[in-house]
Amino acid sequence: MKFITAKDIAHYSFDSLFADALRYLEADLARWQEFKKSSRHATHFDHGVFELMPVADDSYYTYKYVNAHPGNPTHGKLSIVALGMLADVATGYPQLVCDMTLLTAIRTAAMSAIAAKHLADKDSRVLGLIGTGAQSEFQVHAMREVFPLTSVRYFDRDEEAMAKFARNLRGSGLTLIACKSAEEVVQEKLDILTTCICEKAKVQLFRYDAVKDNDRLFINAIGGDCPGKTELDPDVLRHGRIVVEFYEQTKREGEIQNLAGATVCDELWEIVQGKKAGRRKEDRIIVFDSVGFALADFSMLRMMYERGIGRNIALLPELKNPKDLFAIF
Numbered sequence: 001m002k003f004i005t006a007k008d009i010a011h012y013s014f015d016s017l018f019a020d021a022l023r024y025l026e027a028d029l030a031r032w033q034e035f036k037k038s039s040r041h042a043t044h045f046d047h048g049v050f051e052l053m054p055v056a057d058d059s060y061y062t063y064k065y066v067n068a069h070p071g072n073p074t075h076g077k078l079s080i081v082a083l084g085m086l087a088d089v090a091t092g093y094p095q096l097v098c099d100m101t102l103l104t105a106i107r108t109a110a111m112s113a114i115a116a117k118h119l120a121d122k123d124s125r126v127l128g129l130i131g132t133g134a135q136s137e138f139q140v141h142a143m144r145e146v147f148p149l150t151s152v153r154y155f156d157r158d159e160e161a162m163a164k165f166a167r168n169l170r171g172s173g174l175t176l177i178a179c180k181s182a183e184e185v186v187q188e189k190l191d192i193l194t195t196c197i198c199e200k201a202k203v204q205l206f207r208y209d210a211v212k213d214n215d216r217l218f219i220n221a222i223g224g225d226c227p228g229k230t231e232l233d234p235d236v237l238r239h240g241r242i243v244v245e246f247y248e249q250t251k252r253e254g255e256i257q258n259l260a261g262a263t264v265c266d267e268l269w270e271i272v273q274g275k276k277a278g279r280r281k282e283d284r285i286i287v288f289d290s291v292g293f294a295l296a297d298f299s300m301l302r303m304m305y306e307r308g309i310g311r312n313i314a315l316l317p318e319l320k321n322p323k324d325l326f327a328i329f
């Protein structure tokens with residue numbers, strides 16, 4: 001059985017991991033119907049959430065354990081850490097245990113890039129970013145892979161997080177425009193807006209009025225991903241086209257939880273498979289209401305497993321007689 005730490009993963013370059021992540025995730029979205037899918041299981045506390053995210057095809061069963069604790073950075077800890085496991089469907093034996101903190105950032109960025117590829121203007125140059133925490137640089141690099149970006153307008157209520165973001169993107173060739181508020185980010189015409197704050201509240205980062213005249217905007221909303229944790233003015237959704245990962249899960253966890261009744265949404269796999277159109281002439285604002293779905297983690301675990309990364313450890317009992325577990329003592 002393989003064991004993979006964050007350091008083992010970081011040994012590879014971001015670019016090579018990201019290129020593979022895109023490839024694996026696109027391939028798995030293209031065979032969406034082959035997966036046994038379900039909404040994730042969530043255990044809520046006032047200060048955070050624990051989630052288990054299982055999915056399987058005929059070869060592998062995977063699940064990710066992930067938390068979201070918005071107050072953690074004030075104690076020097078990440079808001080989000082994750083562990084993943086991949087098991088062999090034929091025997092049920094776990095084959096891989098893996099840190100998924102980095103891979104969550106990479107797979108989320110890959111999912112955002114795939115959605116944007118289909119739903120944003122092909123000539124997108126100006127990116128807006130609200131929330132410059134752990135996910136932010138991954139998000140910018142992902143969009144850069146797909147679009148001829150020239151500038152990023154960004155804001156975080158934490159000035160240190162903004163300074164860190166600017167430091168990490170220095171030398172990227174992008175013009176970095178620090179804004180004083182979320183409203184200021186959207187005040188100039190954007191092609192893509194990524195919202196990725198971490199706050200356990202129903203936040204409205206800006207009003208619909210602030211973006212209503214932008215007729216080609218793609219909003220990649222990744223931070224609203226839990227009941228009671230959203231980022232957008234519901235009027236933005238009411239006036240836009242909405243795309244989700246897996247409606248059954250998103251209706252409870254995504255921005256659409258703030259809309260009454262069933263909401264008309266497309267699922268991203270339908271667009272990837274050509275069953276639904278990507279950006280159409282009549283589309284103005286399109287919101288990718290992303291909450292994070294188990295399939296993206298499956299793709300990352302499959303990628304790690306098939307790349308043969310990690311060291312072997314004997315975590316499970318190794319027995320001569322499988323009926324004699326007691327012999328281990």
Ligand SMILES: NC(=O)c1ccc[n+]([C@@H]2O[C@H](COP(=O)([O-])OP(=O)(O)OC[C@H]3O[C@@H](n4cnc5c(N)ncnc54)[C@H](O)[C@@H]3O)[C@@H](O)[C@H]2O)c1
Nearest residue numbers: 079131133134135157158161196197198222223290291292
């Ligand atoms: N959709 C997905 O698949 C997915 C995957 C990973 C993370 N997420 C979500 O993305 C969000 C960001 O994750 P992260 O790891 O970067 O978290 P983080 O805590 O590292 O960063 C969040 C940033 O948001 C800022 N912030 C909080 N409230 C704000 C506000 N009202 N205005 C401006 N800035 C504000 C914080 O100062 C912080 O810098 C989280 O909510 C997380 O749950 C979603």
